[in-house]
Amino acid sequence: MSQIPVSKELMAASSRPMVLSILAGGESYGYEILQQVSLLSGGQLNWSDGMLYPVLHRLEKDGLVTAQWRTAESGRRRKYYRLSAKGKRQLAKDRTSWFAVHDTLTQTWGPNHV
Amino acid sequence: MSQIPVSKELMAASSRPMVLSILAGGESYGYEILQQVSLLSGGQLNWSDGMLYPVLHRLEKDGLVTAQWRTAESGRRRKYYRLSAKGKRQLAKDRTSWFAVHDTLTQTWGPNHV
DNA sequence: GGAACATACCTTGTACCTCTAGGTATAATA
């Protein structure tokens, strides 16, 4: 529940897989992604918008997501992002790397160490 | 077994907790830490020495580890690193952050998503 | 009508970090 501070390095490492993962669940837009991160983490993670938008732009530039401006029923203009085939492949790679590191870290955190 | 490519962002995020974790198991030195990472990861992770040494210097500068030059029985001079009290506290924080992010990521990777 | 808040997007500048590609030196092995 309480907020967990995340170093900028961990932020940098997790932002791409996090966004790609959320978009793997269906299209979304910046503001909603921010809320999703907060929700999925149980309030532990709270991203700033100033950090997210450059990430989305980079993902778009790299072709991992496609973007489309649309006006919602609420009347607001939103930029909807959708995962591309390339983005799906990148997500799979990111997951593999993440687990390789996670498994190694948790091994040192296991019963034999600490 | 096969080598897993790790992005520089993930490298940056995991290097400090990885080194601190290894040192939590007892003092060590650069070259041995490199081998430990390879061993613990089952050959999946292979750090370069040019990447590790700046990390160790930063940890020392920040007071998370203490360093001591000694000559081993082999006759070689080695710089031995040891976890400080401050380093232990940092490791605990890094673990908390890591798990907050990991749990959130794996939630999006769970049965409901993808 | 007006104030306040939530929604929704964006950019600039500083500071920091990795990685590549080099370098030095010694002990052990072939």
Next chain:
DNA sequence: TATTATACCTAGAGGTACAAGGTATGTTCC
């Protein structure tokens, strides 16, 4: 003697987050 393994270090290029700022509109309440 040559090669490999051990053991450490640094400079420069390129890339990233974060704070702090900005714009604009829909909703709610008085």
